[in-house]
Amino acid sequence: xxxxxxxxxxxxxxxxxxxxxxxxxxxxxxxxxxxxxxxxxxxxxxxxxxxxxxxxxxxxxxxxxxxxxxxxxxxxxxxxxxxxxxxxxxxxxxxxxxxxxxxxxxxxxxxxxxxxxxxxxxxxxxxxxxxxxxxxxxxxxxxxxxxxxxxxxxxxxxxxxxxxxxxxxxxxxxxxxxxxxxxxxxxxxxxxxxxxxxxxxxxxxxxxxxxxxxxxxxxxxxxxxxxxxxxxxxxxxxxxxxxxxxxxxxxxxxxxxxxxxxxxxxxxxxxxxxxxxxxxxxxxxxxxxxxxxxxxxxxxxxxxxxxxxxxxxxxxxxxxxxxxxxxxxxxxxxxxxxxxxxxxxxxxxxxxxxxxxxxxxxxxxxxxxxxxxxxxxxxxxxxxxxxxxxxxxxxxxxxxxxxxx
Numbered sequence: 001x002x003x004x005x006x007x008x009x010x011x012x013x014x015x016x017x018x019x020x021x022x023x024x025x026x027x028x029x030x031x032x033x034x035x036x037x038x039x040x041x042x043x044x045x046x047x048x049x050x051x052x053x054x055x056x057x058x059x060x061x062x063x064x065x066x067x068x069x070x071x072x073x074x075x076x077x078x079x080x081x082x083x084x085x086x087x088x089x090x091x092x093x094x095x096x097x098x099x100x101x102x103x104x105x106x107x108x109x110x111x112x113x114x115x116x117x118x119x120x121x122x123x124x125x126x127x128x129x130x131x132x133x134x135x136x137x138x139x140x141x142x143x144x145x146x147x148x149x150x151x152x153x154x155x156x157x158x159x160x161x162x163x164x165x166x167x168x169x170x171x172x173x174x175x176x177x178x179x180x181x182x183x184x185x186x187x188x189x190x191x192x193x194x195x196x197x198x199x200x201x202x203x204x205x206x207x208x209x210x211x212x213x214x215x216x217x218x219x220x221x222x223x224x225x226x227x228x229x230x231x232x233x234x235x236x237x238x239x240x241x242x243x244x245x246x247x248x249x250x251x252x253x254x255x256x257x258x259x260x261x262x263x264x265x266x267x268x269x270x271x272x273x274x275x276x277x278x279x280x281x282x283x284x285x286x287x288x289x290x291x292x293x294x295x296x297x298x299x300x301x302x303x304x305x306x307x308x309x310x311x312x313x314x315x316x317x318x319x320x321x322x323x324x325x326x327x328x329x330x331x332x333x334x335x336x337x338x339x340x341x342x343x344x345x346x347x348x349x350x351x352x353x354x355x356x357x358x359x360x361x362x363x364x365x366x367x368x369x370x371x372x373x374x375x376x377x378x379x380x381x382x383x384x385x386x387x388x389x390x391x392x393x394x395x396x397x398x399x400x401x402x403x404x405x
Contacts, residue, residue: 005032008300009124009134011116013037015048016270016287017140018097023062023295025104031300034132035101036111036124042101043094045238047158047199049172049191052088053355054285059292063284065100066092069193077176078344085351089172091191092284116141120264121257121302136302138294138309140269147397149248149274151324152184152331153209153241154281157216158201160236163229166195175347177340179223185330185339188223199236200224205330205339207394209241242281243396245274246327250317257306267294267305273313277360278323279330285359286316319360322367332391346370 008024010017013035021035035042048066055063070090076083101110115127119139124132169192177187185205192198200223202216224231253274255262269275275286290312297308330342347354353366362370 006034006132006134007031008033008136008138008305009132010035010138010140010269011119011124012140012142012270012272013039013042013101013110013112014044014140014142014270015046015097015283016142016272016275016290017138018042018101019062019287019291020138020140020269020294021109022065022100022104023291026062027295028300032109033105034109034111034134035105036114036116038113038115040112041094041098042110042112043097045236046094046240047091047191047238048093048284049089049091050282050284051355051358052090054282054359055288059288062292063090063092063288065103066096068093068096069191071171071192074172074174076174076347077178078340078347079178080344081348083347084171085354087351087355089174119266121266121306134302136300136305137266138269138305139266139272142271145397146243146245146248146253146271146274148250148252149243149245149396150393151246151278151327151396152244152394153206153396154203154244155206155209155211155241156189156201156203156239157211157213157220158189158199158238159217159220159234160193160197160199161220161224161229161231162233162235163196163198164232165230167192167198167227167229169198175343177343179219181337181340184336185343187340187343188220197235198229201238205244207331207336207391209394211239211241213239243271243276244281244327244331245276245278245320245396246324246331246393248274248317248324248396250274250314254310254313257303257310262306262310265306266302267309268313269294269309273309275313275316277358278320279327280358282358322362323360326370328393331393 008031010021024031024033067090072088073084073086074089116124117127118125119137121137122134124137173190175187179186179188183204183206187203189201189203190198200220202219257265275290276283330339356362356366
């Protein structure tokens with residue numbers, strides 16, 4: 001496919017770029033696009049989980065082909081209480097994303113094992129020097145950190161365990177914080193894919209992005225042993241290091257494409273556009289919304305896409321101020337071994353409030369309810385962190401990003 005044939009070039013075949021390609025294929029079949037991925041396949045090696053309430057009813061079609069497992073409800077466990085919640089929980093997989101893209105798009109539109117060195121609003125320069133011209137370009141490469149932002153890190157290692165006997169789990173454990181609190185807020189996450197298969201992930205809300213994989217593997221094995229599970233085999237492994245955003249300068253992070261500073265800056269998507277939940281790092285709900293929005297734009301020129309994506313991401317950034325404030329409190333005011341108390345208290349709140357929180361749609365009353373009562377962190381430390389003092393937040397600009405949650 002030569003440059004004259006490309007209406008849109010999407011750079012990055014992960015979750016964000018893949019969903020945009022699927023949305024365009026469904027809603028704008030007249031658009032000639034290419035999806036460029038540096039890896040061997042689209043989506044990498046990832047699970048992406050979400051709650052049913054995260055996705056609007058008229059957008060479920062976009063993510064449905066990616067869903068490999070679903071459960072009616074989930075549970076959380078903390079030192080002081082445990083709870084079962086009714087909200088359905090779904091898990092999408094990179095295998096299904098790759099298959100959906102290959103089913104929806106012609107082979108010539110799907111480019112793998114190809115690195116990109118430079119992007120602009122109407123051109124993509126490949127690592128070998130080849131220049132592709134396109135009507136518009138969307139930069140959906142997830143890596144590279146979040147310059148001009150600060151916070152902490154959600155890092156994890158997960159393994160699919162094949163067991164000798166049934167594990168006994170009826171639903172996912174989204175947070176098991178009864179484990180030793182090491183390296184910040186630690187919890188274990190369990191997805192029961194069959195009676196004898198369970199995905200176990202060891203997760204940390206930590207101050208640094210360093211991931212000690214051998215240690216995390218040992219802790220997963222110890223957790224399984226503590227549950228009485230006998231592991232026959234580890235059939236899959238996944239790691240990730242995700243930003244948890246507490247503060248930032250959005251205009252420095254992404255100069256307005258309409259200004260000289262942002263001239264020829266292409267449209268952005270996913271983590272490249274900071275389209276993640278600031279506190280949970282979940283990206284799938286925002287990726288679905290943004291893909292549907294972008295596919296509905298009448299003008300798909302490079303300049304128009306850049307302007308539309310910048311406006312969308314700026315609005316998302318402004319709406320995220322409350323969640324960034326909570327991140328500041330979590331990392332700046334709570335002592336690392338006691339960070340779990342913020343989540344333990346949160347999970348005592350009404351379930352509809354919890355659903356809106358994860359979907360990034362907390363109401364003014366929700367925000368007041370979350371902050372009301374005795375705070376789970378020292379008041380003085382909380383005030384200091386919000387005023388710019390307290391424990392300093394980590395810069396997010398220089399560590400490589402991993403999976404999109």
